[in-house]
Amino acid sequence: xQSDLLDYQCSLCGKNYxxxxxxxxxxxxxxxxxxxxxxxxxxxxxxPKSIFxxxxxxxxxxxxxxxxxxxxxxxxPLHKAGYTPVYTANRLADKLGMDFLWVKDESRNPTASFKxxxxxxxxxxxxxxxxxxxxxxxxxxxxxxLAGMAAAIGQKAVIFAPRTAPPAKIAQLLIFGAKVYLVDxxxxxxxxxxxxxxDEFGWYCRNTGYNPFTTEGKKTAALEIWEWxxxxxxxxxxxxSVFVSVGDGNIxxxxxxxxxxxxxxxxxxxxxxxxxVQAEGSAAIARAYFEGTENITAVTAxxxxxxxxxxxxxxxxxxxxxxxxxxxxxxxxxxxxxxxAIAELGRIGIFAEPAGATAYAGLVxxxxxxxxxxxxxxxxxxTGSGLKDVRAAMQAVIEPVIIDPTLEALKRVID
Amino acid sequence: xQSDLLDYQCSLCGKNYxxxxxxxxxxxxxxxxxxxxxxxxxxxxxxPKSIFxxxxxxxxxxxxxxxxxxxxxxxxPLHKAGYTPVYTANRLADKLGMDFLWVKDESRNPTASFKxxxxxxxxxxxxxxxxxxxxxxxxxxxxxxLAGMAAAIGQKAVIFAPRTAPPAKIAQLLIFGAKVYLVDxxxxxxxxxxxxxxDEFGWYCRNTGYNPFTTEGKKTAALEIWEWxxxxxxxxxxxxSVFVSVGDGNIxxxxxxxxxxxxxxxxxxxxxxxxxVQAEGSAAIARAYFEGTENITAVTAxxxxxxxxxxxxxxxxxxxxxxxxxxxxxxxxxxxxxxxAIAELGRIGIFAEPAGATAYAGLVxxxxxxxxxxxxxxxxxxTGSGLKDVRAAMQAVIEPVIIDPTLEALKRVID
Numbered sequence: 001x002q003s004d005l006l007d008y009q010c011s012l013c014g015k016n017y018x019x020x021x022x023x024x025x026x027x028x029x030x031x032x033x034x035x036x037x038x039x040x041x042x043x044x045x046x047x048p049k050s051i052f053x054x055x056x057x058x059x060x061x062x063x064x065x066x067x068x069x070x071x072x073x074x075x076x077p078l079h080k081a082g083y084t085p086v087y088t089a090n091r092l093a094d095k096l097g098m099d100f101l102w103v104k105d106e107s108r109n110p111t112a113s114f115k116x117x118x119x120x121x122x123x124x125x126x127x128x129x130x131x132x133x134x135x136x137x138x139x140x141x142x143x144x145x146l147a148g149m150a151a152a153i154g155q156k157a158v159i160f161a162p163r164t165a166p167p168a169k170i171a172q173l174l175i176f177g178a179k180v181y182l183v184d185x186x187x188x189x190x191x192x193x194x195x196x197x198x199d200e201f202g203w204y205c206r207n208t209g210y211n212p213f214t215t216e217g218k219k220t221a222a223l224e225i226w227e228w229x230x231x232x233x234x235x236x237x238x239x240x241s242v243f244v245s246v247g248d249g250n251i252x253x254x255x256x257x258x259x260x261x262x263x264x265x266x267x268x269x270x271x272x273x274x275x276x277v278q279a280e281g282s283a284a285i286a287r288a289y290f291e292g293t294e295n296i297t298a299v300t301a302x303x304x305x306x307x308x309x310x311x312x313x314x315x316x317x318x319x320x321x322x323x324x325x326x327x328x329x330x331x332x333x334x335x336x337x338x339x340x341a342i343a344e345l346g347r348i349g350i351f352a353e354p355a356g357a358t359a360y361a362g363l364v365x366x367x368x369x370x371x372x373x374x375x376x377x378x379x380x381x382x383t384g385s386g387l388k389d390v391r392a393a394m395q396a397v398i399e400p401v402i403i404d405p406t407l408e409a410l411k412r413v414i415d
Numbered sequence: 416x417q418s419d420l421l422d423y424q425c426s427l428c429g430k431n432y433x434x435x436x437x438x439x440x441x442x443x444x445x446x447x448x449x450x451x452x453x454x455x456x457x458x459x460x461x462x463p464k465s466i467f468x469x470x471x472x473x474x475x476x477x478x479x480x481x482x483x484x485x486x487x488x489x490x491x492p493l494h495k496a497g498y499t500p501v502y503t504a505n506r507l508a509d510k511l512g513m514d515f516l517w518v519k520d521e522s523r524n525p526t527a528s529f530k531x532x533x534x535x536x537x538x539x540x541x542x543x544x545x546x547x548x549x550x551x552x553x554x555x556x557x558x559x560x561l562a563g564m565a566a567a568i569g570q571k572a573v574i575f576a577p578r579t580a581p582p583a584k585i586a587q588l589l590i591f592g593a594k595v596y597l598v599d600x601x602x603x604x605x606x607x608x609x610x611x612x613x614d615e616f617g618w619y620c621r622n623t624g625y626n627p628f629t630t631e632g633k634k635t636a637a638l639e640i641w642e643w644x645x646x647x648x649x650x651x652x653x654x655x656s657v658f659v660s661v662g663d664g665n666i667x668x669x670x671x672x673x674x675x676x677x678x679x680x681x682x683x684x685x686x687x688x689x690x691x692v693q694a695e696g697s698a699a700i701a702r703a704y705f706e707g708t709e710n711i712t713a714v715t716a717x718x719x720x721x722x723x724x725x726x727x728x729x730x731x732x733x734x735x736x737x738x739x740x741x742x743x744x745x746x747x748x749x750x751x752x753x754x755x756a757i758a759e760l761g762r763i764g765i766f767a768e769p770a771g772a773t774a775y776a777g778l779v780x781x782x783x784x785x786x787x788x789x790x791x792x793x794x795x796x797x798t799g800s801g802l803k804d805v806r807a808a809m810q811a812v813i814e815p816v817i818i819d820p821t822l823e824a825l826k827r828v829i830d
Contacts, residue, residue, distance in 0.1 A: 075503035077764040088490035091569060152764030154506060163817050171805045174812035175761035182817045189820035196822045346590035349492040349567030387802035390586045397589035402578050402597045405604035407611045
């Protein structure tokens with residue numbers, strides 16, 4: 001199948017570029033590029049119903065809306081990314097006094113995070129352009145996603161991650177057989193080195209907020225939310241508010257892009273409100289949003305939520321717009337609130353990593369501060385599995401009791 | 416829906432018991448109980464086609480073959496257990512000189528292990544009998560599965576685990592809000608204490624190889640293999656060999672029970688061969704199989720594969736029979752072979768915990784020793800996620816290089 005990829009448009013200067021002219025960012029001002037599709041042609045060939053009836057239980061059911069020709073890797077983990085479950089969270093809703101609350105659980109992706117979506121699409125693109133090596137900087141999840149998806153199809157991958165990444169995330173990178181370099185520095189240092197290395201060695205760079213195809217992968221979560229809502233209550237996407245954690249801003253930009261594509265196609269009448277949640281110690285985008293600017297100023301990031309710990313967000317402008325243009329907003333939460341959110345989600349059977357629970361922490365604050373009214377329906381996205389950061393999880397719970405294996409010992413501690 | 420649960424049959428003495436007469440094991444000889452269904456009635460009401468067309472993408476699509484009335488927990492993680500993907504493993508097949516090889520990936524269950532299947536069914540049963548507290552002994556995964564599924568529906572759960580369980584597994588138990596007691600002893604000590612505690616406090620005991628409903632949950636993997644094979648190549652289940660790791664013997668017994676149910680229903684003509692794989696240091700069942708006996712003698716278990724580290728297997732008799740009666744067999748592998756298997760599976764994008772990779776290690780040995788011919792189709796089951804035991808994973812890989820974040824530093828190490 002031939003994709004409907006037309007060209008790129010710079011999110012800063014608005015100028016269009018053909019796909020031959022540039023690979024990553026705007027040659028003029030370095031702005032992030034939006035992928036422009038041939039919406040008229042898509043509309044001629046497809047209808048929502050035909051997509052909803054796909055037997056493909058993965059993000060590849062939305063191939064007609066994606067800028068790649070073919071998923072590849074049929075029958076491998078690459079082919080099983082996305083299409084994650086949406087759980088009802090009635091007990092949490094009751095606790096918050098809310099009428100409707102859902103959690104979309106991205107930890108059920110092949111490598112247990114949202115990032116599989118981006119890696120799946122970038123790998124498909126990589127094959128089309130004949131990339132020999134695909135490289136990415138990562139705080140852990142994006143790297144694991146690239147390494148895992150690449151392993152699935154036998155593609156060479158190189159990962160640069162900060163040496164401070166949680167052990168489970170580093171283990172994942174290594175197990176998947178990627179070439180891993182731990183950088184004695186921050187994520188931002190790894191990011192810059194990755195771009196230098198891809199220029200130097202001709203590698204295809206997957207960096208988030210740099211390669212325009214990551215956004216296209218991430219938008220598939222918005223398409224899934226759309227399909228889920230259409231099945232639940234057709235045409236009522238608008239009252240929904242979507243909460244998602246924000247680090248470099250690429251996931252929230254991807255969600256926004258997905259809904260914008262659906263608007264372009266005329267398949268939805270209005271989009272849900274999108275709320276970004278940042279950790280206090282890594283809140284460069286939220287600060288710009290509150291100050292009413294699109295100028296993103298770097299911070300010195302420090303938060304327990306390693307996946308969203310970013311000094312200089314690389315997709316900040318579009319991330320600010322995602323909230324502003326959808327009528328959503330930004331919320332900033334403390335590490336303590338994030339740890340509480342891990343425990344709260346755990347009690348309904350969802351084990352989230354700190355960055356995953358951050359979105360729920362944001363909802364709690366939004367309800368407390370009246371930003372969300374109790375009768376407004378909300379969907380919270382958990383972006384990754386708690387198994388990826390056990391050290392953080394253990395800070396959210398009380399240490400268990402250790403006993404001798406006897407009934408007497410048990411009785412002594414049981415109350 | 417009213418289930419077709421008829422009664423229990425002791426796997427040792429063959430005597431039948433009504434569901435009122437006993438809850439766990441044979442009152443006569445303590446043997447494991449098989450759940451007997453009203454196969455004639457199932458056959459009257461259902462056909463494979465009606466089951467295959469279910470829109471339920473979870474193990475609950477097989478509700479007509481399960482001894483519970485209702486899943487409960489609609490829209491929660493409990494409702495999303497099972498229906499795991501089967502991946503083609505062409506590159507591993509090539510390496511082993513095989514024609515057909517697949518991996519069924521149980522790490523994609525809600526709490527990332529096979530055990531969610533058992534916990535989902537035991538919880539459904541617990542609700543039917545009005546259990547206030549459900550308790551289990553666990554090396555980690557069964558407990559996490561019970562804790563997670565219980566959290567999903569707000570059921571009280573108590574877990575006894577050896578204090579030596581991997582940190583990620585203990586973190587999972589705690590995050591899901593279960594009451595956790597770490598036992599200063601082995602899994603077997605925790606097992607015995609759990610039974611004493613359930614007798615003493617009137618808790619419903621989920622213990623594996625004790626509660627007959629765990630097998631019914633685990634059999635759903637066999638039903639999925641059946642449906643997958645029918646879609647792939649109808650009627651050709653027989654040439655398939657299924658490889659699975661074995662600890663207490665309950666998973667392999669569950670697989671066997673699933674295929675036996677299908678035979679009873681006349682829905683399959685013959686069953687696949689089932690191969691159990693045990694770690695050298697925890698091989699009580701394999702030893703009995705090799706000695707041609709059903710007498711299981713305890714060992715002092717020691718293996719890196721903590722999920723299958725068991726002194727006295729509680730479902731050993733049925734586990735021996737699963738291999739013998741299906742024309743399969745047993746294979747014993749070293750911890751070194753298990754670590755290699757983790758790395759091999761990783762290179763096709765599957766991150767398995769040691770017990771999960773054990774099945775693949777068994778296949779490698781079976782091919783080397785001509786137990787399996789290269790043209791025989793094989794399905795290997797990965798029973799759990801490698802994220803649950805990062806310490807073990809790190810033993811399977813080479814430590815990554817640490818560099819300064821400069822192109823010069825990268826160039827110095829790149830070859």
